[in-house]
Amino acid sequence: MRPTPEASVPQHSDEGKLVVLLETANESVIMERISSFEHLxxxxxxxxxxxxxxTDPHEAPQTDVEAEMESPA
Incomplete structure (x- = not known):
């Protein structure tokens, strides 16, 4: 596994098992990384x-109703 800025390996075993921590800007990047790991x-x-x-700690969480109202019809 090549190092990337958003990935770290906080745990590993002698057998070669890894725990990979991904911290990314969005979910699609996480899914892309998982897919690339599967092909190694x-x-x-x-x-x-x-x-x-x-979420941004300065932003109030958006409710489902607010999100629905903002989405195009």
Whole structure:
């Protein structure tokens, strides 16, 4: 695995198992990285075990109703 700015390996085992932490600007980048990991030689399985989206702490969370009102009809 080549190092990238948004990926780190906080845990690994002697058997070659890795825990990869991805911190990206959006979900599509995460999915692209997962897909690229799946195609690496020697990789048997890739699984996302936790996913969190952080919002700007200065912005109020948007409700489903507000999001629906903003979306084009």
């Amino acid at each position: 030689s020697g990789v048997i399985n890739v699984a996302m075990v936790y996913h969190q989206i952080d």
